[in-house]
Amino acid sequence: MDYEELLMEKTAWYYYLENMTQQKISELLGISRMRVIQLLNKARKDGVIQFKIRHDSARRMETERDLIDVFGLNDAFVVPTNPVRENNNETVAKAAAMYIQDRLEPNAFINIGYGDTPSRVLNNLANMAENPISVVSLTGGVRYYLPNTQSNIFNARLYLLPTPLLASSKEMAEAMLQEASVKEVMKLASLSPITVVGIGGINEESTVMKSGIMGRNDFLLMKMRGAAGDILCHFINKDGEPVDTDIEDRLISTPLSTLKTLNNVIGVAAGKSKVEAISAALAGQYLNVLITDEETAIQLIAVKRAALEEKSERIGGKRHAK
Amino acid sequence: MDYEELLMEKTAWYYYLENMTQQKISELLGISRMRVIQLLNKARKDGVIQFKIRHDSARRMETERDLIDVFGLNDAFVVPTNPVRENNNETVAKAAAMYIQDRLEPNAFINIGYGDTPSRVLNNLANMAENPISVVSLTGGVRYYLPNTQSNIFNARLYLLPTPLLASSKEMAEAMLQEASVKEVMKLASLSPITVVGIGGINEESTVMKSGIMGRNDFLLMKMRGAAGDILCHFINKDGEPVDTDIEDRLISTPLSTLKTLNNVIGVAAGKSKVEAISAALAGQYLNVLITDEETAIQLIAVKRAALEEKSERIGGKRHAK
DNA sequence: AAGAATATTGAACATTTGATCGAAGTCCAA
DNA sequence: TTGGACTTCGATCAAATGTTCAATATTCTT
Numbered sequence: 282m283d284y285e286e287l288l289m290e291k292t293a294w295y296y297y298l299e300n301m302t303q304q305k306i307s308e309l310l311g312i313s314r315m316r317v318i319q320l321l322n323k324a325r326k327d328g329v330i331q332f333k334i335r336h337d338s339a340r341r342m343e344t345e346r347d348l349i350d351v352f353g354l355n356d357a358f359v360v361p362t363n364p365v366r367e368n369n370n371e372t373v374a375k376a377a378a379m380y381i382q383d384r385l386e387p388n389a390f391i392n393i394g395y396g397d398t399p400s401r402v403l404n405n406l407a408n409m410a411e412n413p414i415s416v417v418s419l420t421g422g423v424r425y426y427l428p429n430t431q432s433n434i435f436n437a438r439l440y441l442l443p444t445p446l447l448a449s450s451k452e453m454a455e456a457m458l459q460e461a462s463v464k465e466v467m468k469l470a471s472l473s474p475i476t477v478v479g480i481g482g483i484n485e486e487s488t489v490m491k492s493g494i495m496g497r498n499d500f501l502l503m504k505m506r507g508a509a510g511d512i513l514c515h516f517i518n519k520d521g522e523p524v525d526t527d528i529e530d531r532l533i534s535t536p537l538s539t540l541k542t543l544n545n546v547i548g549v550a551a552g553k554s555k556v557e558a559i560s561a562a563l564a565g566q567y568l569n570v571l572i573t574d575e576e577t578a579i580q581l582i583a584v585k586r587a588a589l590e591e592k593s594e595r596i597g598g599k600r601h602a603k
Numbered sequence: 604m605d606y607e608e609l610l611m612e613k614t615a616w617y618y619y620l621e622n623m624t625q626q627k628i629s630e631l632l633g634i635s636r637m638r639v640i641q642l643l644n645k646a647r648k649d650g651v652i653q654f655k656i657r658h659d660s661a662r663r664m665e666t667e668r669d670l671i672d673v674f675g676l677n678d679a680f681v682v683p684t685n686p687v688r689e690n691n692n693e694t695v696a697k698a699a700a701m702y703i704q705d706r707l708e709p710n711a712f713i714n715i716g717y718g719d720t721p722s723r724v725l726n727n728l729a730n731m732a733e734n735p736i737s738v739v740s741l742t743g744g745v746r747y748y749l750p751n752t753q754s755n756i757f758n759a760r761l762y763l764l765p766t767p768l769l770a771s772s773k774e775m776a777e778a779m780l781q782e783a784s785v786k787e788v789m790k791l792a793s794l795s796p797i798t799v800v801g802i803g804g805i806n807e808e809s810t811v812m813k814s815g816i817m818g819r820n821d822f823l824l825m826k827m828r829g830a831a832g833d834i835l836c837h838f839i840n841k842d843g844e845p846v847d848t849d850i851e852d853r854l855i856s857t858p859l860s861t862l863k864t865l866n867n868v869i870g871v872a873a874g875k876s877k878v879e880a881i882s883a884a885l886a887g888q889y890l891n892v893l894i895t896d897e898e899t900a901i902q903l904i905a906v907k908r909a910a911l912e913e914k915s916e917r918i919g920g921k922r923h924a925k
Numbered sequence: 926a927a928g929a930a931t932a933t934t935g936a937a938c939a940t941t942t943g944a945t946c947g948a949a950g951t952c953c954a955a
Numbered sequence: 956t957t958g959g960a961c962t963t964c965g966a967t968c969a970a971a972t973g974t975t976c977a978a979t980a981t982t983c984t985t
Binding site for chain 1: 608609612613615616617619620621631650651652653654655656657658659660661662664682683685686694697705706708709731732733734758
C-alpha cells in the first residue's frame with residue numbers, strides 16, 4: 282500500500298468517521314489543507330470512502346411496497362429522482378451496487394446483462410468491493426463489460442463471452458455458440474445467485490441504437506411489430522412476449538427462457554422513456570427485483586392500475602376503486 | 604415508514620450520493636435549510652447514512668501486516684489514533700462493526716464478550732444493520748449487552764445468559780450453569796461463526812473495576828499474582844496463562860478453553876494502558892483477528908520485537924537484528 | 926376551541942469548505 | 956546538472972455549512 286493511499290484512508294477516516302475539520306486533519310497529518318481536500322475528493326472518487334443508505338427491508342416506503350404488490354416482485358428499491366440530470370442511470374446503478382453488495386456472499390458470481398445501466402452497476406460494484414467480484418456476461422460484445430473510467434480500481438474478475446453481440450450471419454452465430462469457451466461462460470451464468478439486467482426502451486437514446494447495432498429503420502419496423510422494449514437485446518411486446526426480429530438469429534445472448542430459470546434477477550432501469558419497456562418486462566415476469574427511481578416507479582404503478590381498472594370495468598359491474 | 608424517516612433518507616441520498624447542496628435539497632423537498640441540516644444530523648446519528656472505509660485485504664498497511672506476521676494472526680485492522688480522545692474505544696468499536704458487517708452472512712449469529720468496547724461494537728452493529736443481527740452473550744451480566752443510547756434503532760435479537768456475571772457463591776454459580784436456559788445460550792455460542800471479545804487491562808479504568816465486580820484490593824492481589832489482563836473476566840498472566848483468582852469459581856463466563864475452540868475470535872481493544880493486556884492475550888493465542896488503533900499496534904509490535912531480540916541474545920551468539 | 930408544548934422557519938452571523946492563483950518545491954529524463 | 960513537468964504550498968476569496976435566536980406554525984392536551 283503506498284503512502285498516498287494511506288493518507289487517503291486516514292484523511293477519510295478522520296473526516297467522516299471522527300468528524301474532524303480539514304484544518305485539524307491537515308495539522309495532524311502535517312500536510313496542507315488543500316491536500317486534505319484533494320485527498321478527500323480522491324477518496325470519494327476511488328471508493329476508499331463509501332456512503333451507504335440503510336434501507337431496511339422491514340420498512341420499505343410506500344412506493345416500494347406498491348411495486349412489490351402490484352407487480353408481484355420479491356423486492357423493490359426506489360431511489361429519489363434527481364430532477365437535474367437528464368437521466369438517472371448512474372443514480373439507479375449506484376443504488377443497485379449498494380443493494381447487491383449487501384446481499385452478495387463472498388466469492389459468489391454475478392451475471393451482468395448488456396446495456397449502459399448494467400455497465401454502470403458493474404463499475405460501481407467493482408469500485409466498492411474489497412475483494413474482487415466475479416462477473417459473468419450474459420451477452421456477447423465485450424465493450425460494455427469493461428471499466429468505464431480510466432484510473433479507478435476495478436476489482437473484478439470478468440468471465441466474458443468471447444464473441445460480438447451480433448454475428449454476421451445466422452450460421453456464424455450458431456458456430457460461435459458451439460465454441461467450448463462460449464459454452465463454458467454460459468454454464469457459469471446458470472450458477473450465479475444474482476443476475477443484473479437492464480431494460481431497453483424503444484427510442485433514440487437506447488443503447489442498442491447508440492451502439493449502432495440497429496439502425497433507425499430497424500427500429501421503426503420493430504415498433505410496428507409491437508415491440509415495447511428489450512431485455513438482453515431480445516425485444517418484447519407490452520405483454521412481455523417475444524417479438525420476432527431480424528437480428529434474433531444472429532444474436533449472441535442468453536435466451537429469455539434461460540433468464541426465467543435464474544434466481545434473483547434484478548432489473549435496473551429508470552426514466553420516463555423507459556416506462557413502457559419496464560412495464561413490458563414486468564408483465565413478462567422476467568424480473569424478481571426492480572431498482573428504479575421514484576418518478577419512474579410512480580408512473581409504472583399508475584399505468585398498471587389504470588390498466589387493471591379498465592379491465593375490471595370491461596369485465597363488468599364492479600364500481601371504481603376509490 | 605413514517606414521513607420523517609423518508610425525508611431523512613431522501614436528504615441523505617441527495618446530499619451524500621448526489622452531492623447536492625443543502626440549499627438545493629431544501630428547495631427540492633420544500634423544507635428549510637435548517638431542517639436539512641437537522642435531518643442530516645439525525646440520519647448520521649441513526650445510521651440511516653453510513654460511512655465505510657474500503658479496506659482491501661489485498662493491501663493491508665505495514666502496521667497491519669506486521670501485527671499479522673509477528674503475532675501469527677489471521678487478520679488485523681488498524682485505525683488511525685484520535686489524539687484528542689482520552690480513549691479510542693468508540694473508534695475501534697466502529698471499525699470492528701465495519702469489519703464484521705462486511706463478513707457476516709445474513710442471519711448468522713455473533714458471540715459478544717463482556718466489556719465496554721464489545722458493548723460499543725454491538726451498538727454500532729445493531730445501528731448499521733438492515734436486518735436484525737443475532738447476538739449471543741459469552742458471560743452473565745446482561746447490562747453490557749443492552750443498548751447504550753436511548754432512542755436509536757437497535758436492530759438485534761439478543762440471546763443472553765440469564766444470570767449475573769458473578770454469583771454469590773461457588774454453589775450458586777454451579778447451580779446456575781445447570782439451568783436449561785443457561786445451557787441453551789451456551790450451546791448457541793458454540794455455533795456462531797464470529798466471536799468478539801474485549802481485553803481488559805489491570806488499571807483503574809477497567810470495566811471490571813468500574814462496574815464494582817472487583818475492588819481495589821482484589822486488583823492489587825491479582826497484580827501480585829502476575830495478572831496482565833483479562834478476557835471475559837478470566838485473568839491471564841503475560842504469557843497468556845490463566846491466573847488463579849478468588850472470583851474464578853463464582854464467575855459465569857465462557858471458559859478460556861472453550862474460547863479457543865471458536866473460530867474467528869476478534870479481539871477489539873486499544874489504549875496505552877491495555878498494551879500489556881493485549882500482549883498477554885496474543886501470547887495466549889486466544890485471538891484470530893485483532894482490531895486496534897495505530898498507536899497501540901505500534902507499541903504491541905515494539906514490545907514483542909524487543910522481547911524476541913532479548914531472547915535471541917540470551918540464547919546466544921547471534922548478532923543484533925538491525 | 927383555547928392554551929401549552931413542540932417543531933419549523935427566516936435571518937444574521939461565524940465557521941468551514943472548496944476553488945484559484947502564483948511561488949516554491951520535487952521528480953524525472955536528458 | 957539543467958530544464959521541464961508535475962506537485963504541493965500559502966494566501967485569498969466565494970460558496971456552503973452550522974449555529975443561534977426570536978417569530979411563526981403546528982401538534983397535543985384539556
